[in-house]
Amino acid sequence: MAHRWKNDLTRDDITPEALFLNRRQVMAGLAGLGLAGLSTRAEAETLKPNTWDEITSYNNYYEFGTGKGDPAANAHRLTTEPWSVTIDGLVERPGEYQFDEIMAKMTIEERIYRLRCVEAWSMVVPWNGFELADLLALAGVRSGAKYVAFETAYRPEEMPGVRFPVIDWPYREGLRLDEAMHPLTIMATGIYDRPIPNQNGAPLRVVVPWKYGFKSIKSIVRITLTDKEPPTSWNMLQPNEYGFYANVNPKVDHPRWSQASERKIGGGLFSQREPTLMFNGYEDEVAALYEDMDLTKFF
Numbered sequence: 001m002a003h004r005w006k007n008d009l010t011r012d013d014i015t016p017e018a019l020f021l022n023r024r025q026v027m028a029g030l031a032g033l034g035l036a037g038l039s040t041r042a043e044a045e046t047l048k049p050n051t052w053d054e055i056t057s058y059n060n061y062y063e064f065g066t067g068k069g070d071p072a073a074n075a076h077r078l079t080t081e082p083w084s085v086t087i088d089g090l091v092e093r094p095g096e097y098q099f100d101e102i103m104a105k106m107t108i109e110e111r112i113y114r115l116r117c118v119e120a121w122s123m124v125v126p127w128n129g130f131e132l133a134d135l136l137a138l139a140g141v142r143s144g145a146k147y148v149a150f151e152t153a154y155r156p157e158e159m160p161g162v163r164f165p166v167i168d169w170p171y172r173e174g175l176r177l178d179e180a181m182h183p184l185t186i187m188a189t190g191i192y193d194r195p196i197p198n199q200n201g202a203p204l205r206v207v208v209p210w211k212y213g214f215k216s217i218k219s220i221v222r223i224t225l226t227d228k229e230p231p232t233s234w235n236m237l238q239p240n241e242y243g244f245y246a247n248v249n250p251k252v253d254h255p256r257w258s259q260a261s262e263r264k265i266g267g268g269l270f271s272q273r274e275p276t277l278m279f280n281g282y283e284d285e286v287a288a289l290y291e292d293m294d295l296t297k298f299f
């Protein structure tokens with residue numbers, strides 16, 4: 001596997017002292033420790049993860065119902081063992097990859113990321129997982145591939161929510177290949193060093209921290225490399241409200257509400273809304289991906 005930057009930074013590495021330094025100093029300090037590359041602004045500042053209870057009881061996973069508590073109540077019905085992911089399309093080694101075999105080959109690390117839902121609430125989640133690029137390398141991306149399409153399991157017997165045509169099931173998402181290969185993009189398999197709960201997308205789900213949460217598709221059964229932008233669930237439903245890119249952007253409002261600020265889950269009844277950050281705080285890491293694009297057009 002190609003050697004790439006690995007983030008060994010955990011929340012225990014963020015010393016109180018580091019919180020008083022400005023970002024550049026923190027970055028320099030991390031570089032000095034050999035942790036080149038990313039310390040997200042969020043991590044360098046006051047990124048405090050939400051609690052296990054918050055992260056696992058307030059969810060969006062429409063296959064189990066559209067209420068925030070429905071996934072926690074219903075997702076225990078999802079059978080996650082055995083599990084396999086079909087990787088096909090423009091790859092050298094198409095096939096069905098067993099979850100256990102994938103895990104045996106991947107390096108699991110902790111990533112503390114902001115999660116910003118398009119509905120304007122947010123959390124901080126200490127994920128465990130591996131870089132999506134490493135999984136794609138297993139299958140071998142062929143030249144000509146430009147996009148990656150993902151599909152969630154569709155199991156009417158286990159998923160009470162799929163009776164309702166809120167979405168054209170199965171839930172589908174997609175990324176441009178360079179977004180999928182970006183070191184910030186992970187496949188999460190755990191939270192707080194425990195296996196990822198069903199309601200959060202067991203046994204493996206995408207996490208793209210600079211995009212609205214709906215891009216971070218859960219319980220993946222298929223990954224297809226294509227040369228065309230794939231259809232994606234929310235975009236199919238309301239193309240004028242949910243774009244393919246869905247980058248977090250405080251300056252581009254949803255047609256029905258502002259995206260300039262967000263409500264932090266767990267903040268309490270009287271907590272202030274927080275300003276939403278460009279690319280959810282990951283601007284330094286990802287802005288280059290969109291250099292020549294009009295983000296109001298490609299929202």
Ligand SMILES: Nc1nc2c(c(=O)[nH]1)N[C@H]1C(S)=C(S)[C@@H](COP(=O)(O)O)O[C@H]1N2
Pocket residue numbers: 055058059060061062063115116117118152171199200201212213214215216217218219
């Ligand atoms: N398959 C599937 N994936 C999904 C969703 C869904 O309904 N079905 N909801 C998305 C939305 S809108 C958000 S905000 C995040 C929420 O992730 P969390 O429940 O782990 O916080 O999952 C995303 N992934």
Ligand SMILES: [Mo]
Pocket residue numbers: 060116117118119212213214
């Ligand atoms: Mo969301």
